[in-house]
Amino acid sequence: ASESDFSVRAANPDTGDTPAIHFGMSAVRNVGEGVVAQIVAAREEGGPFTDFYDFCDRVDPSVLNKRTIESLIKAGGFDSLGHPRQGLAEVSEAILSTTLKRRDKESEGQFDLFSTADSALDVPSFEVSGSREEIRDVEYPKSLRLAFEKEMLGLYVSEHPMLGAERALKRYVDCTLTELRDAREGEMRSVGGVVTALNRKYTRRGDLMGTFVLEDLAAALEVMVFPKTMAQYGHLLADDAIVVVKGRVDQRDDQLKVMAMEIARPELVLDGGPPVRIKVRINGLSDAKVTRLKEVLSEHPGDSPVFVHLESPEKTTVLRLGDEHLVDARNGLFAELRVLLGGDCIA
Numbered sequence: 001a002s003e004s005d006f007s008v009r010a011a012n013p014d015t016g017d018t019p020a021i022h023f024g025m026s027a028v029r030n031v032g033e034g035v036v037a038q039i040v041a042a043r044e045e046g047g048p049f050t051d052f053y054d055f056c057d058r059v060d061p062s063v064l065n066k067r068t069i070e071s072l073i074k075a076g077g078f079d080s081l082g083h084p085r086q087g088l089a090e091v092s093e094a095i096l097s098t099t100l101k102r103r104d105k106e107s108e109g110q111f112d113l114f115s116t117a118d119s120a121l122d123v124p125s126f127e128v129s130g131s132r133e134e135i136r137d138v139e140y141p142k143s144l145r146l147a148f149e150k151e152m153l154g155l156y157v158s159e160h161p162m163l164g165a166e167r168a169l170k171r172y173v174d175c176t177l178t179e180l181r182d183a184r185e186g187e188m189r190s191v192g193g194v195v196t197a198l199n200r201k202y203t204r205r206g207d208l209m210g211t212f213v214l215e216d217l218a219a220a221l222e223v224m225v226f227p228k229t230m231a232q233y234g235h236l237l238a239d240d241a242i243v244v245v246k247g248r249v250d251q252r253d254d255q256l257k258v259m260a261m262e263i264a265r266p267e268l269v270l271d272g273g274p275p276v277r278i279k280v281r282i283n284g285l286s287d288a289k290v291t292r293l294k295e296v297l298s299e300h301p302g303d304s305p306v307f308v309h310l311e312s313p314e315k316t317t318v319l320r321l322g323d324e325h326l327v328d329a330r331n332g333l334f335a336e337l338r339v340l341l342g343g344d345c346i347a
Contacts, residue, residue, distance in 0.1 A: 052088060056095060075149060177193060195241045233262065236264070237263065
């Protein structure tokens with residue numbers, strides 16, 4: 001539904017769609033305005049494309065070059081036609097080759113039986129001849145899909161790499177990037193986010209150093225990695241990697257930066273662990289037991305949320321504890337809870 005430039009409109013006004021921002025196709029890497037003009041012309045002449053085969057049959061052959069189509073696939077240009085990006089990328093070259101050969105023959109007047117039948121029935125040749133390549137229903141892993149998207153568009157559009165990771169990252173950091181703005185000059189802090197705009201360069205002495213932008217869902221800041229730190233942790237840095245940086249806060253020139261001292265790539269359980277449910281009788285609780293319960297949970301940090309079922313004769317109330325109480329259900333947690341709250345406390 002996109003035009004050459006960014007636009008705000010409904011994808012299909014006839015169905016009452018809500019207007020939305022459409023990404024300008026000419027802003028996709030390796031897709032020029034001339035190519036976009038041909039795509040838009042074909043769409044205006046024959047209506048919206050129904051699938052990738054219909055697209056290949058109707059656009060000008062000049063559009064069907066491998067580099068352009070690969071870029072549009074990675075950018076998500078064919079998502080709305082129901083094709084997963086990885087599945088389409090696997091067979092797009094074969095589909096393009098078949099289409100171009102057939103259209104070359106047709107332009108020279110070499111119509112075969114199938115293409116004649118196609119014309120008579122007003123059905124794309126792919127349908128009648130049975131020559132469709134199967135587009136597998138497989139998608140790139142999230143990290144790779146978003147990396148391709150960032151490469152082609154210059155930014156994340158469908159979602160952000162930190163979605164689903166922010167909660168899991170909390171246990172490794174002191175504060176968020178937004179909260180870091182309240183830190184004092186020279187203070188040591190640990191922060192986390194996704195690596196973007198990574199730039200490796202050499203000092204005058206020939207030592208390798210680097211800079212990158214650390215980004216979370218709410219803010220971004222520059223991180224400086226000097227040669228000593230780079231030599232020790234540089235292998236952990238890559239665009240779109242989620243890292244934890246321990247470093248010194250630099251507020252000079254009113255430009256917040258972090259001078260990295262240590263860098264880590266924690267293993268994050270993005271979907272969280274299985275929930276832990278604890279049954280507690282209200283009349284059996286005491287301040288001492290509540291205090292000890294907090295201690296036990298804090299001694300087993302992990303990725304599983306904790307739900308406390310407060311039982312009384314009248315009803316049971318379920319409370320979800322905050323993310324500061326995420327736990328690892330292994331390594332003896334249940335045994336300690338049973339000692340504290342009774343043998344039947346695990347729901």
